[in-house]
């Protein structure tokens with residue numbers, strides 16, 4: 655299973671319910687990676703999507719503790735176990751944990767491949783992703799440096815090393 659996340663240089667991912675910065679190139683990358691695939695995310699992240707609606711052309715799995723929560727076009731799950739049951743018939747390579755912090759933490763041990771957009775800036779933040787560099791995960795691929803309005807960023811692929 656994969657996770658896909660954009661972090662700043664402190665591994666921050668969000669502030670006050672929003673992304674840290676708008677990077678059209680990163681949104682395009684996210685769309686390329688996830689279109690036709692399965693995305694799993696928390697109810698708070700869904701509320702940040704346009705109109706609070708699921709993203710098109712993907713299987714959208716939303717996590718909530720509310721028994722009566724509904725949103726057209728979403729598969730609603732109420733626990734980690736329910737999500738694992740919902741994705742069990744999909745190829746794990748097509749499943750992307752897509753945030754936010756609570757959801758990344760919940761599935762951290764289930765993920766073996768991490769698509770990380772590293773933004774070379776420091777932002778004010780209240781949500782973080784585990785620091786894969788400090789945890790000793792291996793970078794197996796990195797893109798060329800990207801830039802948007804002076805903000806430098808890069809796409810990296812990390813994998814869980816054998817002893818983790």
Ligand SMILES: NC(=O)c1ccc[n+]([C@@H]2O[C@H](COP(=O)([O-])OP(=O)(O)OC[C@H]3O[C@@H](n4cnc5c(N)ncnc54)[C@H](OP(=O)(O)O)[C@@H]3O)[C@@H](O)[C@H]2O)c1
Nearest residue numbers: 659660668671672673696698699718719753754755756757
């Ligand atoms: N940089 C990135 O790549 C990226 C990606 C996605 C999101 N974000 C950012 O992350 C922030 C949101 O993250 P967040 O951690 O606050 O929220 P979140 O993970 O998006 O959603 C949290 C919600 O998920 C549900 N949930 C969590 N654990 C559950 C469990 N064990 N069982 C059932 N439901 C569970 C609960 O929904 P209910 O309250 O409905 O019960 C909980 O309130 C925002 O700032 C967003 O912009 C950043």
